Amino acid sequence: MERFIQFNDETVNSAFWMELSDLAAALSGDPDLKVEYGPLAYLQTEPAVLYVSHFWHHRTEQEEKDGMKSDVYLRALGTKVFTDLQAVQQFERRAKSSFARQLLALAEDVRIETLCAQERPGMRRAFETRKQVLKRYHEVQLTVNIAKGFYSDAVYNALYLLWQADAPFEWRSINPLIDAAVPFIDRTARSLFDARTTADVVRAVTDISDVMDDLDLRAMVNEYSHLPKYSKDEPETVIDPGKRQDPLQNDDTQEEEDNEQFNEQFSTWHRESEETRGTFMQFDLDRGAKTPMMGNTAREGDEGDAALASVQGRSKKASREQYNRLLAERRDSEEQPDNTVYGKENKGAKALFDSPVSASDEEREQYRVLKNETAPVVRKLKRMIEKSIEKKKTSPRTDLLTGRLGRKLTRFYTDDNPRLFFKKQEPSREIDAVFFLLIDCSASMYDKMDDVKKSAVLFHETLKTLRVPHEITGFWEDTASLSANMKPNHFLTVVSFDRSHQAESGPSIMQLRPEEDNRDGFALRIAIEKMAVRSEQRKFLIVFSDGEPSAAEYDKNGVLDTHEAVLLARKKGMTVFNLFIGDEALNESRQETMRTIYGMGSIMAPDVSELPAVLIPILKKLLFESI
Numbered sequence: 001m002e003r004f005i006q007f008n009d010e011t012v013n014s015a016f017w018m019e020l021s022d023l024a025a026a027l028s029g030d031p032d033l034k035v036e037y038g039p040l041a042y043l044q045t046e047p048a049v050l051y052v053s054h055f056w057h058h059r060t061e062q063e064e065k066d067g068m069k070s071d072v073y074l075r076a077l078g079t080k081v082f083t084d085l086q087a088v089q090q091f092e093r094r095a096k097s098s099f100a101r102q103l104l105a106l107a108e109d110v111r112i113e114t115l116c117a118q119e120r121p122g123m124r125r126a127f128e129t130r131k132q133v134l135k136r137y138h139e140v141q142l143t144v145n146i147a148k149g150f151y152s153d154a155v156y157n158a159l160y161l162l163w164q165a166d167a168p169f170e171w172r173s174i175n176p177l178i179d180a181a182v183p184f185i186d187r188t189a190r191s192l193f194d195a196r197t198t199a200d201v202v203r204a205v206t207d208i209s210d211v212m213d214d215l216d217l218r219a220m221v222n223e224y225s226h227l228p229k230y231s232k233d234e235p236e237t238v239i240d241p242g243k244r245q246d247p248l249q250n251d252d253t254q255e256e257e258d259n260e261q262f263n264e265q266f267s268t269w270h271r272e273s274e275e276t277r278g279t280f281m282q283f284d285l286d287r288g289a290k291t292p293m294m295g296n297t298a299r300e301g302d303e304g305d306a307a308l309a310s311v312q313g314r315s316k317k318a319s320r321e322q323y324n325r326l327l328a329e330r331r332d333s334e335e336q337p338d339n340t341v342y343g344k345e346n347k348g349a350k351a352l353f354d355s356p357v358s359a360s361d362e363e364r365e366q367y368r369v370l371k372n373e374t375a376p377v378v379r380k381l382k383r384m385i386e387k388s389i390e391k392k393k394t395s396p397r398t399d400l401l402t403g404r405l406g407r408k409l410t411r412f413y414t415d416d417n418p419r420l421f422f423k424k425q426e427p428s429r430e431i432d433a434v435f436f437l438l439i440d441c442s443a444s445m446y447d448k449m450d451d452v453k454k455s456a457v458l459f460h461e462t463l464k465t466l467r468v469p470h471e472i473t474g475f476w477e478d479t480a481s482l483s484a485n486m487k488p489n490h491f492l493t494v495v496s497f498d499r500s501h502q503a504e505s506g507p508s509i510m511q512l513r514p515e516e517d518n519r520d521g522f523a524l525r526i527a528i529e530k531m532a533v534r535s536e537q538r539k540f541l542i543v544f545s546d547g548e549p550s551a552a553e554y555d556k557n558g559v560l561d562t563h564e565a566v567l568l569a570r571k572k573g574m575t576v577f578n579l580f581i582g583d584e585a586l587n588e589s590r591q592e593t594m595r596t597i598y599g600m601g602s603i604m605a606p607d608v609s610e611l612p613a614v615l616i617p618i619l620k621k622l623l624f625e626s627i
Contacts, residue, residue, distance in 0.1 A: 084197060
């Protein structure tokens with residue numbers, strides 16, 4: 001169903017996002033550099049994050065792509081290689097205004113943009129697009145800021161237009177005070193064209209910002225660029241919010257044995273405190289003796305609390321829902337180890353392995369029907385594979401350097417390096433391969449699951465008749481049990497490796513159901529773990545899905561994480577295929593995304609009913625390769 005209002009449903013171009021991530025990692029030399037969207041573009045050092053600006057959204061496709069790429073170029077190559085962070089740190093210690101910090105960020109970008117284009121000429125097109133878009137933007141902003149009286153902002157806009165001008169630049173009248181200082185500002189700003197280092201830029205920006213400070217104008221209202229804090233100051237002392245900070249008027253200490261304790265309850269209720277909204281009891285302690293009584297059992301307060309204090313004592317279990325949820329989250333965080341063994345995007349993901357229940361009579365009947373429908377195809381595939389195995393048994397290998405002497409001996413006289421020998425093939429063993437079928441059981445599969453089950457039956461029956469070990473597992477993420485540090489992911493193995501040859505192992509396939517979210521990268525890594533311990537020579541991993549990964553905190557980074565999981569499987573010698581099923585397969589951007597994740601191993605099946613026909617040639621090809 002199409003939504004009338006879609007401003008809150010921004011979709012991320014995952015393929016392009018992966019391209020930006022790869023660009024950032026390659027240019028910076030830091031594979032752990034993370035790319036994120038932000039209001040402004042800048043490079044954060046700890047933790048290493050490169051922010052790409054939202055400014056480029058809702059423009060033409062070319063402007064959006066070139067603009068975001070230029071952000072990556074300037075930060076990953078320009079700031080990393082050409083910016084002197086020590087000079088920036090010295091500037092930060094004495095920078096007084098937002099105007100000075102923003103102007104340094106802008107001026108340094110102008111300088112390093114030229115250096116980046118010289119280092120990598122292929123970046124010039126993106127920089128040219130960036131310049132044209134920003135020039136139009138600052139021309140409009142200059143007019144608006146002059147009209148509104150935002151004179152510091154107007155000077156910033158004018159300086160950008162001066163530094164990026166393709167023709168002689170003429171200053172507009174901004175304000176009488178600024179107009180009088182324009183000759184000095186213009187002359188100082190033009191020295192940026194001769195700047196060779198960040199220190200040269202700092203000197204020019206400092207001179208301009210000092211003049212602007214002397215004019216005593218209103219501070220900048222808008223934020224056009226951002227200069228992150230690079231200064232490594234002394235770490236701030238961690239202050240306990242429950243301890244008093246101002247000194248007591250007396251500094252005496254009371255001995256613990258002098259503390260008189262009472263078990264009597266004292267009521268603080270009276271008519272004026274009947275309305276409990278807000279704080280009705282306030283107190284100030286300026287005098288008192290310090291005691292050695294310590295406590296750390298504070299809880300989060302709410303608007304019903306009578307007074308703010310750090311106390312220790314006995315209490316009954318709180319009935320507040322928020323407090324109980326807080327305790328549950330703390331318990332989850334203690335149970336879940338803080339590791340990223342399954343990728344940094346799957347931190348907190350926990351694998352829950354489910355076993356199928358005994359198949360019901362209805363499920364057995366459904367399986368019998370699907371088995372009969374696929375039986376002709378299974379028999380045909382089995383005959384073709386068996387013939388190929390028999391042919392390999394009887395076909396000798398000829399033209400060898402060693403072995404039995406053949407009959408064609410004339411080559412001994414005619415060839416410089418004659419191959420006169422042959423060998424009979426050894427009796428072929430069973431197919432030395434193992435298969436793992438992962439099935440996306442997300443909610444979006446509700447209209448495709450019946451055809452997926454039929455394909456799974458075809459897959460299972462074919463491999464079972466050929467005695468090829470295989471496993472079929474459905475996966476999904478449980479959104480109802482999510483917490484801040486726990487992301488439960490279920491894996492329902494309906495056919496396991498050790499039961500894949502058994503006659504009654506199939507009906508459990510009928511227990512696959514559409515569930516909730518899909519965290520594909522995590523599921524692939526779990527499957528890789530299982531396949532890695534198998535001894536077969538050929539290992540095949542097939543994924544049935546109907547779209548991009550979608551789970552909690554897994555939107556744009558899920559594609560990159562899944563792609564990394566595919567690369568991991570291939571590094572371990574496994575062959576990975578994805579069958580992209582459903583109408584979404586006709587969408588060009590979706591196709592591009594799936595190809596980005598799986599490469600040549602992505603196969604589109606727009607009509608779900610044709611999925612068995614698509615699966616047959618894949619199985620045939622993979623089985624022939626394993627003989």
